[in-house]
Amino acid sequence: MLEKLTKKIKDAFAKAGYETDVTLGASNRPELSDFQCNDALRLAKQLGKNPQDIAAEIARHLEEDPLFESVSVDGPGFLNFKMTDAFWVGQAQALLKDDRLGIPKTAQKQKIVIDYGGPNVAKPLHAGHLRSAVIGESIKQILRFSGHNVIGDVHFGDWGLQMGLVSSEIDRRRIARVYFDKSFTGKYPTQAPVTMAELSEIYPTASARAKEDDVFKKKAQTQTLRLQNGERGLRALWQHNRDTSMESIKKSYETLGVKFDLWMGEADVHDRSMDLIEKYKKAGKLEESDGAYVISVKEETDKKEMPPVLVLKSNGSVGYHTTDIATVDYRIKELAADKIIYVTDDRQKLHFEQLFRAVKKLKMVPEDFPFYHVAYGTMNGTDGKPFKTRAGGVLRLEDMIDLLQEAGMKCLADREGSDSWKEAVSRQVGVAALKFGDLINPPRSDYVLDLEAFTKFEGKTGPYIQYTGVRIQSVLKKAKDEPVLGDALQETEKELIQKIFGFQKAFELSAEKYSPHYLCMAAFEISQAFNAFYHACPILNEESKAVRSHRLALCHLTLKSLLIFAKLIGIEIPEKM
Ligand code: ARG
Numbered sequence: 001m002l003e004k005l006t007k008k009i010k011d012a013f014a015k016a017g018y019e020t021d022v023t024l025g026a027s028n029r030p031e032l033s034d035f036q037c038n039d040a041l042r043l044a045k046q047l048g049k050n051p052q053d054i055a056a057e058i059a060r061h062l063e064e065d066p067l068f069e070s071v072s073v074d075g076p077g078f079l080n081f082k083m084t085d086a087f088w089v090g091q092a093q094a095l096l097k098d099d100r101l102g103i104p105k106t107a108q109k110q111k112i113v114i115d116y117g118g119p120n121v122a123k124p125l126h127a128g129h130l131r132s133a134v135i136g137e138s139i140k141q142i143l144r145f146s147g148h149n150v151i152g153d154v155h156f157g158d159w160g161l162q163m164g165l166v167s168s169e170i171d172r173r174r175i176a177r178v179y180f181d182k183s184f185t186g187k188y189p190t191q192a193p194v195t196m197a198e199l200s201e202i203y204p205t206a207s208a209r210a211k212e213d214d215v216f217k218k219k220a221q222t223q224t225l226r227l228q229n230g231e232r233g234l235r236a237l238w239q240h241n242r243d244t245s246m247e248s249i250k251k252s253y254e255t256l257g258v259k260f261d262l263w264m265g266e267a268d269v270h271d272r273s274m275d276l277i278e279k280y281k282k283a284g285k286l287e288e289s290d291g292a293y294v295i296s297v298k299e300e301t302d303k304k305e306m307p308p309v310l311v312l313k314s315n316g317s318v319g320y321h322t323t324d325i326a327t328v329d330y331r332i333k334e335l336a337a338d339k340i341i342y343v344t345d346d347r348q349k350l351h352f353e354q355l356f357r358a359v360k361k362l363k364m365v366p367e368d369f370p371f372y373h374v375a376y377g378t379m380n381g382t383d384g385k386p387f388k389t390r391a392g393g394v395l396r397l398e399d400m401i402d403l404l405q406e407a408g409m410k411c412l413a414d415r416e417g418s419d420s421w422k423e424a425v426s427r428q429v430g431v432a433a434l435k436f437g438d439l440i441n442p443p444r445s446d447y448v449l450d451l452e453a454f455t456k457f458e459g460k461t462g463p464y465i466q467y468t469g470v471r472i473q474s475v476l477k478k479a480k481d482e483p484v485l486g487d488a489l490q491e492t493e494k495e496l497i498q499k500i501f502g503f504q505k506a507f508e509l510s511a512e513k514y515s516p517h518y519l520c521m522a523a524f525e526i527s528q529a530f531n532a533f534y535h536a537c538p539i540l541n542e543e544s545k546a547v548r549s550h551r552l553a554l555c556h557l558t559l560k561s562l563l564i565f566a567k568l569i570g571i572e573i574p575e576k577m
Helices: 002-015 039-047 052-064 086-096 127-145 163-170 196-212 214-228 232-256 266-282 319-334 346-361 397-413 417-440 462-478 490-499 503-513 519-537 546-570
Strands: 035-036 068-074 078-083 110-116 147-154 287-289 293-295 311-313 341-346 373-377
Touching: 002 052, 035 196, 035 319, 035 397, 039 052, 039 078, 039 490, 052 068, 052 078, 068 462, 086 127, 086 490, 086 546, 127 147, 127 341, 127 397, 127 417, 127 503, 127 546, 147 196, 147 462, 163 196, 163 214, 196 214, 214 232, 232 397, 266 311, 287 319, 311 319, 311 346, 319 346, 397 417, 417 462, 417 519, 462 519, 462 546, 490 503, 490 546, 503 519, 503 546, 519 546
Parallel strands: 110 147, 110 341, 341 373
Antiparallel strands: 035 078, 068 078, 287 293, 293 311
């Protein structure tokens, strides 16, 4: 519809003798008009004419059009358009019929790989991993809704030094001896030798030990190399630890409504890494540096430090950059990716800049291949410092889930309902509080995790959106009339339709900028407009059947928009709360 309107205005410009493209935007002064066009100003400047004259001429051509209630020239030459009720009812009608709420499917369907989550085996997750999961999941849903073929890959961190640290510590404690016995040729036990709880203690202990004890550190490095070289026992032990970690992480992600299509890890591309290193060594694309192999990615124009990419360490092991290079190769060759998006915190900016340059330099992808790094800021605690759990340690996803559930439970304290109902809904509320509280900010900004504020039933919160959805569902459940839009609009009704109309634009921006915050803002405004309408206009108690039907139709339309929103940011709207 916006396109049609724009065309109309463009035609009016043409009639006045100006062949030009025009842009129509939401009005800067919504109390006076609905849409605004500033092209008369631009033209006047180019042609050395008076902008008000041009604008007035255009206005004259449009005045008679029944779509506009009024066309006015304001300020130095802004064209302002106020639309008729009939226009807005028409919009509502069209949106009501459309399951996609007017959001077009892309004409250029792409295969997009989105790399998010990025948890590491054995290492506890930190707040950054949580943000990656929340932001990445939403971007995935948004791009999928656009019609792209999107593959979410967790890119499990399972091939670095932490693996050698864990096995060295297990070795040091003299447990699970069989995995360290090089002469053993039998079958290894099917039962994992250490549990998740033990693993979460073993890693930090080992990591701390390596900082103090050089011999231990060397041993961990050697074990990492032996593992990467395929030593049977270490590989079997690694597999157990990986499985244990993965199972626990999968469960937590599921609770948070985060689902991956691929559970691949760094280790999955190990052979590919080795083949690529061979190939590029032969082709003379790698430089030798103190026994290691690197790719220099510095460019003349660089103002900041740009260290070379380390491909093969001098001891023969591979690290973070190598697995990422091989993973790009996998995604291009095996997944036929048209675009790759990474979601990590902004401290990894340099890593990705180096990576993108390296794979382009190796000609693994064309120079203009669309890589995108969604670099997000820090999740802080209410003390303004990076968020830590109450125990003060790094975040464990299970602890976070407990915190969310607890916060959700507080919200429902005065609600009637069975324990199992409360448990389920408090989880939905807690998850929505976290996700909305995170996503209402542009990803790049830091934000404060304040669960008390995030669980308020009013303001820019997830539970406010849920509450609005619940309210609408309860009205619709009791309603007996058919939803049919009428012709006339009350002020709050019109505002509601306008806000729902604005959802398309918010979607477009969120998809284009990989930033769900536009959608969060739109959903908040829709909820606010709905609640204003709800308080101003009786629905079920309205006497006129036609008006009742009309308002029910608006309820349906609002609910539809909130349900689409919920899906896009990965929250649920409970039946009641
Ligand atoms: N495992 C990494 C970390 O904890 C994040 C992985 C991000 N993805 C990637 N392809 N490098 O920092």
